[in-house]
Amino acid sequence: MKIIETNNYQEMSEKAAHFLIKKVQDNPAIILGMATGGTPEGMYRLLIDDHKNNHTSYQGVTTFNLDEYIGLPKDDANSYYSYMWKTLFDHIDINDEHVHLPNGLATNIEEECKNYERLIKQYGGIDVQVLGIGENGHIGFNEPGTAFDSHTHVIELTDSTREANSRYFSNIYEVPKEAITMGIHTIMQAKEIVLLASGERKAEALNQLLHAEISEAFPASILQKHSNVTIIADRDALKHISHVTV
Ligand code: PGA
Secondary structure, eight states, rough: OOEEEEEEEEHHHHHHHHHHHHHHHHHHTTTEEOOOSSSSSSHHHHHHHHHHHHOOOOTTOOEEESEESSOOOOTTTSSSSHHHHHHHHGGGOOOGGEEEEEOOOOOOOHHHHHHHHHHHTTTTTTEEEEEEEOOTBBBBBBBOOOOOOSSEEEEEHHHHHHHHGGGSSSSGGGEEEEEOOOOOHHHTTTTTTEEESSSSHHHHHHHHHHHOOOOOBBBBGGGGOOOSSSEEETTTTTTTOOOOOO
């Protein structure tokens, strides 16, 4: 695993944006796996700046998001569909037919999960998957205990995840209890993974990602088995990790 340590969140975002821009420039038809949450927001802002200033084009790019809440309409301010359009897609030249998120309002959710998985395969799989990490080790919404061989599936969110995400809602009761998420197997099939983390509250999770025994109790530990992972994290998030490449 390659680890890139940065001084702070801004520098993490810059390195991450630079990493992705280079991937898009090298392969304008790249299939990108996208993540939501607070961590990638700075990176998305810089992708927009770069698109405006340097005209990096996303017309040939296809995206698949990791997850979506069940029960929120697309236009709900807290749906990941809204997040992605507000935070990135509205501001770049991506073709809306190339954008994919699971539909959390599908009448047949099981079928939706199967179709999502099938679609990723049809596109030949994800070239570069962006990941964040939950304090409990979740990747996507794969909470502790999720099977390593899981494909896109429905997950019941843990109290700690709902608590962490309640900052975006008026109260915790409004945070959906379930989500659709790519499975661990789906994520591990990505050809390359870039995981972003910032701040002291992620330090223990990064420590476990790198050093814990590989176990479904800590989903991110599976990344130790992936052959092409880059972690871009700031000093606070890496405070338990010694030897890092800068
Ligand atoms: P965060 O979420 O970026 O908002 O910290 C990360 C995650 O839960 O995967």
